[in-house]
Amino acid sequence: MTDIPTNEPVLSVRDLHVDFSTRRGALKAIDGISFDIAPGEVLGVVGESGAGKSVTGSAVVGLIEPPGHISGGEIRLAGRRIDNLGAEEMRRVRGKEIGMIFQDPLTSLNPLYRIGDQLTETIRTHLPLSARAARARAIDLLADVGIPAPEQRIDSYPHEFSGGMRQRVVIALALAAEPKLVVADEPTTALDVSVQAQIIALIKKLCAERGTAVMLVTHDMGVIAETADQVAVMYAGRIVEKGPVADIIGRPMHPYARGLMSAIPSLVSDADRLVQIPGSMPRLASLPDGCAFHPRCDRCFDICTTLRPEPEPRGARRVACHLYTHEEMAS
């Protein structure tokens, strides 16, 4: 496991499908997505609520809640296939090789246990350390995430911390066993704006120091612009555009990505109304034929209503839109 070639991605997802079985048949929450995350790289996953961002994160750590399940494709962690592991093997991967950060720090920590107990139990689950060594490591971790006076604070309960401080503890827990990958699911959404920037900077710094790859799920384009190296824009369970952050923020190609970018309010513009994409994301039970975005798309043409576009390479990025394949055909 140690002699991994450096160019191999930490996480490699290929044609992943996640279905939710219901009485009326399977709902496709994730419909064939593929992406890689290189060591030390930050992949931002953006999209509206219900686009499948969080389900993708849950699929990677093997914690999709029933009736959801992976129905196709594969997930590899440092070359090892993990989507078909047994429950016990997957448990050993979670926390050890993939750390996870949840949205709401107020509810992610068990209120009845001291944070030190929660840290040491995580450390000792994954690393062969004595109680004393695990405690020393827990104090180091708390210092790393910027908790002042960690020797005293380790014996505090979660309710004795503020929201931002609790999210720092959650980050310490996610990094407790030096994972190769951190999945951060909306890590700043529940925090004050002033604290958000600190937490994002902290995640970025700690992961850069450790060479940890990050999958950052968020709907906050500002966070993506500051943090991510690569961006994947999701819509209705598919990745519609994926590429380097500067390209996608600066020159989005997919009409949905364009809509998202132009919806970001600008300080210099004096428009009366904020730009918005008309309509709302279709329900999974009633996805339109062809491109799922076509009813809301201002560039929609005949083929979009019948044929689903597949992601095609466009320079450094991949875009799933007939607009560009059509252009090529025309030229």
Place this chain on the structure above:
Amino acid sequence: MLAFIVRRMIQAAIVLLTVALIAFVMFRFVGDPVNQIVGIETTAADRAEMRETLGLNDPVIIQFGRFVGRMARFDFGMSYQFRQPVSELFAERLPATLELAVISMVLAVGVGIPMGVFSALYRDSLSAKLMQVLSLVGISLPTFLIGILLIYVFSVQLGWLPSYGRGETVTIGGWSTGLLTGSGLLALIMPSVTLGLFQMTLIMRLVRAEMMEVLRTDYIKFAHARGLPDRVVHFGHALKNTLVPVITVVGLELGSVIAFAIITETVFQWPGMGLLFLQAVQNADIPIMAGYLMLIGVLFVIINLAVDLLYAAVDPRIKTTASAG
């Protein structure tokens, strides 16, 4: 913490004074106590004299004060029917009731909690659904029916277990226990199952409902995401978070099991407080009834105090608010 206990003690004293008032009123207004003591042929002069010696002509408040003073020394007066101090009768009967109540609660908690956890974790399995159905039976069948059914099966048909009494008892320091003899233990089985069955199903259903609530929380998801073994997540993180309501119910139920073991004690002719109380009601033996009321009041107050202290031991957030407030 100390301030919390002191405040609790003051509350407890107020509660007990109120209970004492009710017990006192019972003496005063459920018939004339003199009539209860003397025969029909006693002369009016003798009655007046007795009234004077019993202090029944003093102002009510003084009589109440005297009553509270006697109660505080566990002097509940003489039983009308047994011509014996009520406190002696209680000392004879209390061990039987307490043993029965505690054993049935241990049974209820020891079986109810694991069943509740199991049926929450595997709520779609057949056995969990079966438990749900059985628990409905346990919760809706009346105690006396269960007791009679058990006697019919295990005493009448199979002849395995005694149908009444406590069996042999051993007295240790004034406490007569049936826990140390074979026949005592055998005699305890059916009454404790009868008395504990309702509590067991109640606890099981409560733990199941609480567990299902807790298992949905973010910190349980996060505990799974940290890769903790399922056993640690379920029995450490999840179960501990269900304990505050469970402790409340177990405390209250222990109180009611002690106070209302009456039916079970009657069915199995268990020589405990409940049987004594029932006889007292039939014979209008007010000193026993008043003493019983006081004793149960004290028990409930002690149990509630213990429950409050346990809360603080389980949930650190309660400790800080209790000592700060």
